Amino acid sequence: MSKPNIKNNEKKEKLITSLLDQMTLEEKVGQLYQTAIMGEFDYGPAFEKNNVSVLIKEGKLGSMIGPYDNQVSMKLQKIAVEHSRLGIPLMFCNDIIHGCRTGFPVNIAMSGSFNPELVKKSAEVIAFETSHSGTHVTFAPMLDIVRDPRWGRVVESPGEDPHLGSVMADAWVSGFQGEDPSDGNHIASCAKHFVAYGAAEAGREYNTVDISERMLRNIYLKPFKQAVDSGVKMVMSAFNVYDGVPMTANKFLLDDVLRKEMGFDSVIVSDYTSTEEIMNHKIAKNKEEVAEKCLNATLDIEMISTSFLKHLPELAQHSPKILDQINASCKRVLGLKYDLGLFDKPYKNMYPKFEDYFLLPESRHMSLQMALESAVLLENKTHILPLDKTQKIALIGPFSTTNRLVGPWGGKARNEDCVTFYEGLSKVFDHVMVSEGSKLKEMTEDMISDAVKIAREADVVILALGEDQYESGEANSKTNISLSDAQYELVKAVNEVNKRIVAVIFSGRPLILTPLIPYVDGLLYAWFLGTETGHALADLLSGSKNPSGRLAMTFPRHQGQIPLYYNHMKTGRPLDPINHPHNHYTSRYLDSVNTPLYPFGYGLSYSTFEHTDIKVSRDVFENGTLEVILDVKNTSDHAGYDVIQLYIEALHFSVTRPVNELKAFNKVYLKPHETKQLTFELTMDDFKAYGYPMHYSTESASYLIKLGNNSNDIFYTHQIQLKEGI
Numbered sequence: 001m002s003k004p005n006i007k008n009n010e011k012k013e014k015l016i017t018s019l020l021d022q023m024t025l026e027e028k029v030g031q032l033y034q035t036a037i038m039g040e041f042d043y044g045p046a047f048e049k050n051n052v053s054v055l056i057k058e059g060k061l062g063s064m065i066g067p068y069d070n071q072v073s074m075k076l077q078k079i080a081v082e083h084s085r086l087g088i089p090l091m092f093c094n095d096i097i098h099g100c101r102t103g104f105p106v107n108i109a110m111s112g113s114f115n116p117e118l119v120k121k122s123a124e125v126i127a128f129e130t131s132h133s134g135t136h137v138t139f140a141p142m143l144d145i146v147r148d149p150r151w152g153r154v155v156e157s158p159g160e161d162p163h164l165g166s167v168m169a170d171a172w173v174s175g176f177q178g179e180d181p182s183d184g185n186h187i188a189s190c191a192k193h194f195v196a197y198g199a200a201e202a203g204r205e206y207n208t209v210d211i212s213e214r215m216l217r218n219i220y221l222k223p224f225k226q227a228v229d230s231g232v233k234m235v236m237s238a239f240n241v242y243d244g245v246p247m248t249a250n251k252f253l254l255d256d257v258l259r260k261e262m263g264f265d266s267v268i269v270s271d272y273t274s275t276e277e278i279m280n281h282k283i284a285k286n287k288e289e290v291a292e293k294c295l296n297a298t299l300d301i302e303m304i305s306t307s308f309l310k311h312l313p314e315l316a317q318h319s320p321k322i323l324d325q326i327n328a329s330c331k332r333v334l335g336l337k338y339d340l341g342l343f344d345k346p347y348k349n350m351y352p353k354f355e356d357y358f359l360l361p362e363s364r365h366m367s368l369q370m371a372l373e374s375a376v377l378l379e380n381k382t383h384i385l386p387l388d389k390t391q392k393i394a395l396i397g398p399f400s401t402t403n404r405l406v407g408p409w410g411g412k413a414r415n416e417d418c419v420t421f422y423e424g425l426s427k428v429f430d431h432v433m434v435s436e437g438s439k440l441k442e443m444t445e446d447m448i449s450d451a452v453k454i455a456r457e458a459d460v461v462i463l464a465l466g467e468d469q470y471e472s473g474e475a476n477s478k479t480n481i482s483l484s485d486a487q488y489e490l491v492k493a494v495n496e497v498n499k500r501i502v503a504v505i506f507s508g509r510p511l512i513l514t515p516l517i518p519y520v521d522g523l524l525y526a527w528f529l530g531t532e533t534g535h536a537l538a539d540l541l542s543g544s545k546n547p548s549g550r551l552a553m554t555f556p557r558h559q560g561q562i563p564l565y566y567n568h569m570k571t572g573r574p575l576d577p578i579n580h581p582h583n584h585y586t587s588r589y590l591d592s593v594n595t596p597l598y599p600f601g602y603g604l605s606y607s608t609f610e611h612t613d614i615k616v617s618r619d620v621f622e623n624g625t626l627e628v629i630l631d632v633k634n635t636s637d638h639a640g641y642d643v644i645q646l647y648i649e650a651l652h653f654s655v656t657r658p659v660n661e662l663k664a665f666n667k668v669y670l671k672p673h674e675t676k677q678l679t680f681e682l683t684m685d686d687f688k689a690y691g692y693p694m695h696y697s698t699e700s701a702s703y704l705i706k707l708g709n710n711s712n713d714i715f716y717t718h719q720i721q722l723k724e725g726i
């Protein structure tokens, strides 16, 4: 795992000490204020007018969200560097989540590529475009583990698994930051939202979180720990409470856990106004108390709201502790600016023609590769796929010709740059007819009859269905995550006249697809694939590329099963679905099986694989590494990727642990009939969890090692004994 170079520490220390010596209290507090230059930068009663330039001149602003435009950044930076007393440069931050101008697939889809190398390369492309358009910090990656698809922000997340989330955390952070985030091609990364935001009750945005500390440590903290180990430069505190205390004022988690336990020594930024929202939680009576509590929790930068700016100088007059805390926070902010090279080159990369760095052929190529590995093949009954290029295709549905394919938090990516499904298919297939058939949520008889007409003439129908890109993302929670009635009307009408149907689904969350399955032979989950959508889908459907994405989140059969995730805890009364499926007093539903429609890690390929000669290097594991070795053979005529997943199960422990825990995976490319040997290496650390009392250990227990095609389909199990500390 990479860590950025430590720059000349002595020079850094000297510069920062000298600045701190010269700075007034107001100037120090100014470094802790971040506003947004998007029409809202005058937030708060003290800043009713457009006075951002006055604030900069007075040294009362340290960083900002926006401006997303180098001409404006240049002007603002000039004020800071040439017209403020100490010339401290501004730091520009933006939400570049899955693409700057070249749109990449949404994050949950990229995570499902199970290809961290490709994610890292994509992050490098994103950093290149971002850095050349004048942004220094991206508020990404989002590392919230998610278990509830009703929550709109699952789209930004790495999915439901802490190991996959940690692998992706490293890929994103090291791709964004490179060896040195000041080198002009990279940027600083901000891991968010610390922590457990993804556990919002009932999937309702900004809702209460109430999980145990053990759950927090074993599941939710893991990707953040990895981001810290990978050298992340910034962490954002979350909107939610943990154990009753809002995260932005949560000293236990920000100071004791993030800083002291995990060793994070850089900048913590609040989320948008999350400081002052602690008054809504009734944790602070007024803004003075907001400022005091958040600073005391070691929060460094207040985003948008102005409690720090307005109240810290006054509070510090009477409290040496507050003064020390202001100094410490200011030092961290200046340290980050130094690491970004801003003192040496405050105007770096502020090219007036920054658009020249956008959408370069190699950037689009990387987006295409990522899209090809992000889509997930869920059904392929009757081997309907891949499709012959000479077949007559009817492309039908609300996603046939739309360019709304970027996905939420699209950065600077534009719908106009997206290759539509129809454009992509038309380049590859000889005969493509198209008809919208229905809108996302409504249809007319005429629309349906147009669609039925072309469906009747076609050899095969492709239905392009789903949810709009802004039905997921922040503040987009839903209670109904099924396809709309209008789209089902269309599906049924088409199915009446043509049974050869492949559905392609566009969405930012797992949808409930159970009612759709009887109507289709093929099912490809496209999520939102970004700029190269049409090209990627045409390649996958025609078989010139082989699907290899896997699900980073469980797909429930019914909404009533939510939250449903593979790594759930054991129950004292498990259901035995094979021998006693109707045993009443077991953990089950009266009206549904427990299993998901598609489990975590699931995804089909046009290839078939065989796994043989599986060996585990030892039965008693004491130290060093444990190897699991196997041969993988592609038994088909299609070249393709296999994704082998290694899970463990603790057989005896002081607390109950998940039924399966992903600990490693290997994505391997095999030519037709090729065989490769693969080795997984596990260390003691892979078996550890927080037991009772709260102690991180393997507990020298027995474990099962399992290899699977997904979390439900295990093809090999082997028991080992761990003996720690021998």
Ligand code: NOJ
Binding pocket: 065, 095, 139, 192, 271, 272, 474
């Ligand atoms: C609120 C969102 O929760 C966060 O993810 C984002 O980075 C900030 N706004 C800044 O736009």
